[in-house]
Amino acid sequence: MAPSAVVAVLSIILFVPSPVIPIPASFAEGILVLSTTPSPGGGSKVPLVTKDLKLNLAVNQLAILHLLRQVASGNKCEGMSAMGRDDLEEVQRLREELASLLDTQCPLRDSVAQVRNRQEAMSHNQQKLENYVKDINASNNNLNGTLSQVRTTVLKMSSNLLNIQADIKKLQEQIVMKEQDTQKHSSTAQLHDAMIASL
Numbered sequence: 001m002a003p004s005a006v007v008a009v010l011s012i013i014l015f016v017p018s019p020v021i022p023i024p025a026s027f028a029e030g031i032l033v034l035s036t037t038p039s040p041g042g043g044s045k046v047p048l049v050t051k052d053l054k055l056n057l058a059v060n061q062l063a064i065l066h067l068l069r070q071v072a073s074g075n076k077c078e079g080m081s082a083m084g085r086d087d088l089e090e091v092q093r094l095r096e097e098l099a100s101l102l103d104t105q106c107p108l109r110d111s112v113a114q115v116r117n118r119q120e121a122m123s124h125n126q127q128k129l130e131n132y133v134k135d136i137n138a139s140n141n142n143l144n145g146t147l148s149q150v151r152t153t154v155l156k157m158s159s160n161l162l163n164i165q166a167d168i169k170k171l172q173e174q175i176v177m178k179e180q181d182t183q184k185h186s187s188t189a190q191l192h193d194a195m196i197a198s199l
Helices: 003-015 025-035 053-072 085-103 105-198
Strands: 036-038 045-047
Touching: none
Parallel strands: none
Antiparallel strands: 036 045
């Protein structure tokens, strides 16, 4: 294989983030062999890796690197389809290591799930608190309305009280005027009686 082809494949592996890597046709058959293993009874092939797309991608990348090492060391595989048992065992071992690495993510996933559950609980409690605040605000609004009604009633009562006080003052003035009139009449009568007596 030409060095430019090796560089091209390495560029594809290292810099293409897409799960579907555009692998050259000359590698397709070799990757297919690495991705599958013959069934015990012969015939159709059984997938060597799980259905996890990321895991399959990782195994295929390792297989390409393995093939590149063979090419670089001078071991040529015609069509890259005739892989030995050792190669398949190595890929199987790598697959198991990758699966083990994925299994170690379970505690982390559980922790993430717990954090999410706590966040959901906090969100639920926050919603409850917001509802309580809304209820308190509604109660405050009702109380403010009641206080406003009380103020209006007090103002009306104060106005009525002022009117009553004005009426009382008028009555007091009328009483004083009547008393003065009575005193005048009394004085006039006494004067009249005195004049008659002097005659």
